[in-house]
Amino acid sequence: MKCTQGEIFSEGELKRFGNIELSPSAGILNYGQGLFEGLKAYRKHDGNILLFRPEENAQRLRMGAERMCMPAPTVEQFVEAVKATVLANERWIPPPGKGSLYIRPLLMGSGAVLGLAPAPEYTFLIYVSPVGNYFKEGLAPINLIVETEMHRATPGGTGGVKTIGNYAAVLQAQSAAKAKGYSDVLYLDSIHKKYLEEVSSCNVFVVKGNVISTPAIKGTILPGITRKSILDVALSQGFQVEERLVTVDDLLDADEVFCTGTAVVISPVGSITYLNKRVSYGSDGVGRVSQQLYSALTSLQMGLTEDKMGWIVELK
Numbered sequence: 001m002k003c004t005q006g007e008i009f010s011e012g013e014l015k016r017f018g019n020i021e022l023s024p025s026a027g028i029l030n031y032g033q034g035l036f037e038g039l040k041a042y043r044k045h046d047g048n049i050l051l052f053r054p055e056e057n058a059q060r061l062r063m064g065a066e067r068m069c070m071p072a073p074t075v076e077q078f079v080e081a082v083k084a085t086v087l088a089n090e091r092w093i094p095p096p097g098k099g100s101l102y103i104r105p106l107l108m109g110s111g112a113v114l115g116l117a118p119a120p121e122y123t124f125l126i127y128v129s130p131v132g133n134y135f136k137e138g139l140a141p142i143n144l145i146v147e148t149e150m151h152r153a154t155p156g157g158t159g160g161v162k163t164i165g166n167y168a169a170v171l172q173a174q175s176a177a178k179a180k181g182y183s184d185v186l187y188l189d190s191i192h193k194k195y196l197e198e199v200s201s202c203n204v205f206v207v208k209g210n211v212i213s214t215p216a217i218k219g220t221i222l223p224g225i226t227r228k229s230i231l232d233v234a235l236s237q238g239f240q241v242e243e244r245l246v247t248v249d250d251l252l253d254a255d256e257v258f259c260t261g262t263a264v265v266i267s268p269v270g271s272i273t274y275l276n277k278r279v280s281y282g283s284d285g286v287g288r289v290s291q292q293l294y295s296a297l298t299s300l301q302m303g304l305t306e307d308k309m310g311w312i313v314e315l316k
């Protein structure tokens with residue numbers, strides 16, 4: 001789908017996966033005008049295909065587009081384009097329980113621009129790929145290191161939207177952490193350096209007794225759709241949930257820690273390293289609350305339990 005600045009997106013077309021042509025002075029290449037989304041299609045045991053809350057991705061893309069001075073497809077255009085792309089790639093959707101089809105919508109400034117300004121033309125495209133687990137550990141616990149020098153986002157910046165530059169900003173710390181054997185990096189706020197923000201590509205939760213807390217959305221972390229869904233699922237299962245400032249002390253003192261995201265769904269955290277101090281959670285790793293919420297959410301996403309929340313879109 002294409003669109004010039006100030007206009008609305010035209011109807012799109014399905015094309016075979018392949019390279020795309022861009023001007024060397026395209027807005028996305030020079031000034032980072034790029035936004036993406038990530039969602040998954042699951043195959044249900046009766047053969048139907050299920051999407052999880054695709055309108056939420058559409059709305060988040062629209063919110064991000066405003067911040068990045070880009071026009072965006074309507075919620076309806078977005079959802080219809082996702083459905084058409086998934087149906088055209090149905091053969092790539094793994095059988096039930098064997099993974100999912102990851103869907104990557106991408107909005108970019110594709111028009112040429114030399115001086116710093118929003119690009120004159122935009123392209124919205126979607127590509128897909130079958131996927132298994134995001135972390136090689138699967139539902140086994142991951143080991144995180146708290147990053148105390150580098151920051152993913154600052155107040156007033158673009159940390160709250162899913163723009164491409166946010167991911168370039170985490171590569172250095174993430175690569176260094178992986179080289180030392182950690183699964184990923186947990187970021188702190190850039191002012192006080194003591195409040196948790198998020199992991200490179202997922203939100204973080206701490207569990208203490210019956211209370212599940214996660215950092216409040218204040219513009220520096222991504223408003224994750226899994227995060228929002230887990231808060232509702234946890235409430236419906238009798239947990240107390242809190243969106244607040246969560247400190248490093250809360251983290252180190254937690255009974256359990258887990259991360260949420262479309263790619264990871266829920267990843268239990270087995271250990272946290274902070275300033276050379278390592279804290280482990282539980283003995284066999286996967287905490288009771290992480291396991292319970294993982295089962296509740298994945299069985300909903302795969303169509304194994306009744307969709308009381310109205311979150312599932314069935315394609316066939």
Ligand code: PMP
Nearest residue numbers: 201202203222224225226261262
């Ligand atoms: N934070 C960041 C930085 C992410 O990239 C993601 C993945 N989209 C998330 C959190 C989790 O968001 P969601 O649950 O919508 O996938």
